[in-house]
Amino acid sequence: MDLTSTHPYWPLRNGLIRTYPPLEEDADCEILILGAGITGAILAERLTRDGWNVLVLDCREVAHGSTAASTAILQYEIDTHLVDLIEMIGQPAAERAYLLCLQSIDTLENLAAKIPCDCGFRRKQSLYLASREDDVPILERECAARRACGIDVEFARGPQLSARVPVPHPAALISRGAASCDPFRMAHGLLELAMGGGARVHDRTGATRIECTNDGVLVQTDRNFRVRAKKILFATGYEATTRLRKNVTRLKSTYAMVTQPLGDADIWCDDWLVWETARPYLYFRTTADRRLLAGGRDDNFRSPPRRDAKCHRQAGRILKQLEPLFPDLRLEIEYAWAGTFGETEDGLAYIGPSPDHPNAYFALGYGGNGITFSVIAADILSDHLRNRHNSDAHIFRFGR
Numbered sequence: 001m002d003l004t005s006t007h008p009y010w011p012l013r014n015g016l017i018r019t020y021p022p023l024e025e026d027a028d029c030e031i032l033i034l035g036a037g038i039t040g041a042i043l044a045e046r047l048t049r050d051g052w053n054v055l056v057l058d059c060r061e062v063a064h065g066s067t068a069a070s071t072a073i074l075q076y077e078i079d080t081h082l083v084d085l086i087e088m089i090g091q092p093a094a095e096r097a098y099l100l101c102l103q104s105i106d107t108l109e110n111l112a113a114k115i116p117c118d119c120g121f122r123r124k125q126s127l128y129l130a131s132r133e134d135d136v137p138i139l140e141r142e143c144a145a146r147r148a149c150g151i152d153v154e155f156a157r158g159p160q161l162s163a164r165v166p167v168p169h170p171a172a173l174i175s176r177g178a179a180s181c182d183p184f185r186m187a188h189g190l191l192e193l194a195m196g197g198g199a200r201v202h203d204r205t206g207a208t209r210i211e212c213t214n215d216g217v218l219v220q221t222d223r224n225f226r227v228r229a230k231k232i233l234f235a236t237g238y239e240a241t242t243r244l245r246k247n248v249t250r251l252k253s254t255y256a257m258v259t260q261p262l263g264d265a266d267i268w269c270d271d272w273l274v275w276e277t278a279r280p281y282l283y284f285r286t287t288a289d290r291r292l293l294a295g296g297r298d299d300n301f302r303s304p305p306r307r308d309a310k311c312h313r314q315a316g317r318i319l320k321q322l323e324p325l326f327p328d329l330r331l332e333i334e335y336a337w338a339g340t341f342g343e344t345e346d347g348l349a350y351i352g353p354s355p356d357h358p359n360a361y362f363a364l365g366y367g368g369n370g371i372t373f374s375v376i377a378a379d380i381l382s383d384h385l386r387n388r389h390n391s392d393a394h395i396f397r398f399g400r
């Protein structure tokens with residue numbers, strides 16, 4: 001699958017951080033993690049820490065899948081409002097899903113602090129704007145639902161909002177539990193931690209044939225070697241859909257851009273992650289080198305040629321949406337890219353044992369905040385592998 005346009009942003013920005021050897025021999029391990037994006041890296045760090053003998057394979061270079069294109073807005077707020085999620089899956093599960101996402105940001109902060117390199121993790125506040133007056137009551141209801149389960153969120157309207165941020169929107173929800181990072185550096189950093197604990201990481205090595213039986217897993221690689229494992233974890237992002245008999249996601253196309261560095265200009269959103277109630281939504285944040293990074297304009301098709309052909313036009317439209325919000329800044333697109341991403345019916349990830357094969361597990365962080373779901377996946381799968389009950393697993397299970 002062609003996950004991103006030719007050169008997504010983060011690998012260009014960072015260059016070659018580190019090289020991992022391809023697997024050039026047969027190997028045995030307890031846990032084989034397929035996929036070395038941010039999800040595979042979070043799992044590898046966690047499961048190595050749990051004491052497992054872990055081997056990670058990726059057919060591309062490390063973090064060159066969707067992770068390379070991610071805008072890495074880290075927030076507890078999923079694309080489905082809590083009030084709507086309550087309708088879909090019931091109050092206890094919906095509230096718990098939101099609270100788990102909130103906790104994930106703390107976990108990511110702790111992981112970032114352990115990583116030997118700076119992965120650009122920064123605490124921010126989330127500003128969820130009402131795109132139009134009609135959306136204001138929705139935000140009021142949403143605020144009440146979130147507060148009812150203990151989430152610290154504020155509803156700001158009219159002058160109360162404009163005193164905080166220079167936006168023309170009628171109202172907003174302001175939440176403290178948010179952050180941003182450089183997902184490419186974070187994935188490399190987490191893999192480094194995992195390797196320090198004994199994990200083996202091989203990229204440019206694809207799994208071409210996978211046999212899962214009750215006795216274990218046998219994987220054939222595209223370099224003609226075999227890996228035997230007790231269990232396999234699919235952290236293969238949007239490409240995992242090809243391994244599932246029942247489709248769980250709608251694949252779409254999305255677009256992103258960064259401006260030139262804005263030097264020491266006053267960028268009012270430096271401490272904020274900004275998004276809005278319109279669908280598809282515009283979202284933006286600053287980067288560590290003081291660029292504006294923005295995304296949106298999602299299209300309901302997956303075709304990579306069509307997606308990539310529209311990339312610069314869509315980035316231009318994103319810029320047009322941004323300009324009125326920054327009248328004092330001269331914004332210029334320095335780089336634009338496109339990517340495939342997937343949404344699920346309820347906005348939640350699919351995590352847990354494969355519905356189709358023994359000894360196989362999935363960590364599929366689909367949706368607008370896939371990275372926070374990857375953290376939840378590490379907790380749930382860590383418990384599964386140790387045969388420990390996880391009281392949250394049912395929220396994200398297959399067949400729900």
Ligand SMILES: Cc1cc2nc3c(=O)[nH]c(=O)nc-3n(C[C@H](O)[C@H](O)[C@H](O)COP(=O)(O)OP(=O)(O)OC[C@H]3O[C@@H](n4cnc5c(N)ncnc54)[C@H](O)[C@@H]3O)c2cc1C
Pocket residue numbers: 003034035036037038039040057058059060061062063064065066067068069070071072073074205206207208235236237238239254255256295338339340341363364365366367368369370371372
């Ligand atoms: C433009 C864009 C913006 C986004 N913005 C955000 C955001 O702001 N916040 C957020 O939380 N999420 C965001 N996302 C989603 C987020 O990027 C994804 O949830 C996350 O990157 C998925 O990581 P992953 O490791 O699961 O998948 P990937 O990064 O795609 O990693 C999967 C890996 O599996 C490997 N693989 C697949 N098949 C095989 C095989 N057979 N053998 C070996 N290896 C294999 C691939 O090569 C790939 O490297 C965005 C996505 C896009 C495209």
